[in-house]
Amino acid sequence: MRQIILDTETTGLRVEDGNRILEIAAVEMIDRKLSAPERHLHRYINPERDSEEGALNVHGLTTEFLADKPKFADIVDEFLQFVAGAELIIHNAPFDVGFLDEELGRLGRGRIGDYVAGVVDTLKMAKDNFPGKRNSLDALCDRYEIDRSGRTLHGALIDCELLSEVYLAMTRGQDSLLIDFLADGGSGDPVADAARRAARKPRIVTRPNAEEAAEHAAYLDELDKIVKGDCLWRSYEPKPVTEAEAA
Template identity: 50%
Template sequence: MRLVVLDTETTGLSVEKGHRVVEIGCVELVERRPSGRHFQRYLNPDRSMDAGASEVTGLTDEFLSDKPRFAEVLGPFVEFVRGAELIIHNAAFDVGFLNAELVRAGWPERLDQMCQVTDTLAMARERYPGQRNSLDALCKRLDVNNQHRTLHGALLDAEILAEVYLAMTSGQGALELAAPMADRSRQPKVGQGIRSTRPLRIEKADEAELERHAMQLAAMRRAGACLWPEADDRFHDGQAVA
């Protein structure tokens, strides 16, 4: 099974307003393990970066001015992702931008025609309803180390997302997804890899929570809606008893 974890950075948030892709980052997993292969390119978007996008990525118009255009990296990109299952956080955003670039370059296929796409944001919303499910929030919830993520970068975020995806689907971690550094001084130092220990965490209810639980059960019993008997020997002090 071949997975490609993918992220992009863009000049702004709206593909409908002509914003463009400025960085593509991909990390390959084979049988759920890092293969050591990655794809990363900075791109000249032929337009200016929005101020907000430049602030969160550290990318500038000057830095991007001598980078290749999407059409120039299209062949290697398609070769890298074709036939893989793409793992993307908020997939509609990245796929929309990449499909627009494919159309602009005259490519006959769309990304979701070449690959199966799995959206980790949709997965997280299903698993953690009502909670924040940004990449940073998931890192905190799943004990994935992202302290080196001072700026958004497509390759760095793809590496982090790989750990998050594996943690959400199987708990596997400590991937050591160290990728070669790009030729940009502002790039976060990721050469030491991404490490996560994720020890088993057991959280017990405190006294206040147990009291609130008892009050809720009492209210449910009065309404005739409680399935638990008033005295249940299977539980003692909030702990299951064998």
């Protein structure tokens, strides 16, 4: 699967006020692995207007710096070719999609949804997973222990790189059943696969010690809060190893 982690910086928060895109970054990921840097897209854009003071304080890209940069019309073909057919991963997707749709609309090029396979909003994912908690990109980096020390000002490229790590952390395990099946040599023939599994040696299972079981229980407590009840994994809780058993 080809996915594009995407971020923009803009002259202000409201597209309705005539604000424009002034930086765009798109980082390619194929089958949950980031492509080499040369496969990424990063462009500064002349927005043909000044940034609002609040936005300038966030991204630090001055009108003077952007004056000799290409306009969106100059990079639109390159951008659309890069994202074509991919699934976009965006934090607070309605914001960026709104600006992209406005820029494309100015050029009579339709909407971003006309060119991509879909859009994943990691902010919505985070709110679903961590209701009532802060779910900004910075907060998620801290929650997943992702180093963001290099992020002093907001920049589209570094935000994409951080978001790629956050997304992988948030979705870790979603494909585990498929991955296990493929790694196990599943052929797609249920009879042959069942016979092969029956013939192999049993797996060695190591039971958790008391400390590991306590950490696991604390994690399940957090899941209970999210689902507002007992999570499914409660029925699979391991029993801690006693000192007598360990001896």
